[in-house]
Amino acid sequence: xxxxxxxxxxxxxxxxxxxxxxxxxxxxxxxxxxxxxxxxxxxxxxxxxxxxxxxxxxxxxxxxxxxxxxxxxxxxxxxxxxxxxxxxxxxxxxxxxxxxxxxxxxxxxxxxxxxxxxxxxxxxxxxxxxxxxxxxxxxxxxxxxxxxx
Numbered sequence: 001x002x003x004x005x006x007x008x009x010x011x012x013x014x015x016x017x018x019x020x021x022x023x024x025x026x027x028x029x030x031x032x033x034x035x036x037x038x039x040x041x042x043x044x045x046x047x048x049x050x051x052x053x054x055x056x057x058x059x060x061x062x063x064x065x066x067x068x069x070x071x072x073x074x075x076x077x078x079x080x081x082x083x084x085x086x087x088x089x090x091x092x093x094x095x096x097x098x099x100x101x102x103x104x105x106x107x108x109x110x111x112x113x114x115x116x117x118x119x120x121x122x123x124x125x126x127x128x129x130x131x132x133x134x135x136x137x138x139x140x141x142x143x144x145x146x147x148x149x
Contacts, residue, residue, distance in 0.1 A: 037100035041131030045069030047112045058129040059140040064122045068113045076105035083115040091126040
């Protein structure tokens with residue numbers, strides 16, 4: 001009789017998991033990413049860094065800001081970008097959220113976006129930038145990340 005009491009809850013639990021899918025058991029923050037208004041990340045775009053040297057994006061500067069080259073349609077309104085992130089043990093995954101602010105113009109703009117990163121992101125060994133297309137790349141670090149584990 002005791003064995004039947006254990007089998008029934010296990011069976012019911014298995015049915016519930018089958019109904020909602022196994023993905024419910026896994027933390028999948030990437031499914032919750034909100035990139036905002038459409039844009040593309042231009043990985044590897046060479047820009048002039050503050051130190052006068054040229055650098056391929058994405059990279060972090062000495063103040064801990066992330067530099068990203070992006071492309072979007074616009075030209076009439078002020079566009080804003082902010083960084084959002086998730087954390088893992090040794091890395092931070094970062095993406096930009098784009099606000100087009102009611103933009104109706106359709107010129108294709110390519111700009112360098114510089115966004116500050118919070119200290120919990122900068123403390124990680126790797127900062128991974130993810131674009132709306134799903135492509136990702138580890139940012140080159142110039143912000144002197146802590147050597148402490």
